[in-house]
Amino acid sequence: MLKVITAVSCACVTIEMGSMQPVAAEDVPQQLVGTWLAEDIGGGGVVDDLQSTLEIREDGTFGGMAGCNHFTGTFSLSGTKITFGPAASTRKMCVPAAMTQEQKFFEALRSELSWTVEGSKLVLVKAEGATAMKLALMTAGSQGADVTIRVPGADAVDRQAVRYDCGGKAVEAQYINAGAVSLVTFTIDGTFVVASNVISGSGAQYAGGQYIWWTEGDEATLFDVTKGENDQGIACKPAP
Missing domain, CATH: 2.40.128.270 (Lipocalin)
Structure with missing residues (x-):
């Protein structure tokens, strides 16, 4: 279990469906x-x-x-x-x-x-x-912007792409290492995430947006911090 944010009980907003008719x-x-x-x-x-x-x-x-x-x-x-x-x-x-x-x-x-x-x-x-x-x-589509970052002291950039099965969802993670900078990028539920390596007691832990990506050996676990400290995460196993 990953403890990232302390959650406090809160009532969930739930509205019942009404009889309103949609417009033509x-x-x-x-x-x-x-x-x-x-x-x-x-x-x-x-x-x-x-x-x-x-x-x-x-x-x-x-x-x-x-x-x-x-x-x-x-x-x-x-x-x-x-x-x-x-x-x-x-x-x-x-x-x-x-x-x-x-x-x-x-x-x-x-x-x-x-x-x-x-x-x-x-x-x-x-x-x-x-x-x-x-x-x-x-807007939807394949268009995007390229971002170039120069890392002082880095001689080369090492990139490694790994495909995972995360609870039935196909996720391709790209690990990017340049000098002291270590990143992972992936897309989950239509959201593109760039996560940076942070201090971890074991394995490698990356944080980006609302997600924590934690790798140990060949496997990874994806946590969503908006779900609070009780989020058990999604197990991600290497996929062919």
Whole structure:
């Protein structure tokens, strides 16, 4: 068991599914459709490395990850007004910071809102004029940016790619070593992670974003720190 963050009991936000009917597909403006990442909730910002997402679909349904739990529901539209209906969510418990952001995220969606899209930004405003949430469009695809880092004193870079089976999920980890710098990169659940080696009592431990990657011998264990100190991790075994 890896003790990374001390968790405190916290009630999970769970909303029961209502009878709201989705809007017709042809009535959903195309600029609203997509997956949006919360950049600010109620003027209080968001937690770094904790993603709260809102997916607005052409069929009049919405969903996403609030911070700890996945959710789904339907919405209605009237011009620039949008009302998100009651949603059903999973019932996981995460660390207090994740649960607090999730609660604020759900509360921001509960009232009738006005929406505007400016470029790649979606702004949701409450009836009294206060900004409920600001979100950025998440784009899918293979495009990305190359990052070059010069490591003083390093003569060469050693790279090793290893494929793992992590609880039924295929994960390819790339270990990068240059002088005193030791990194591992991998993608899990659509999230690209760069983790840096940190002090460990045994094996090699890497920390990046919400994840801890711990290797011992040929095997590894993946921990999600948002699940708190009781997370047993996912065992990752070498795959062909």
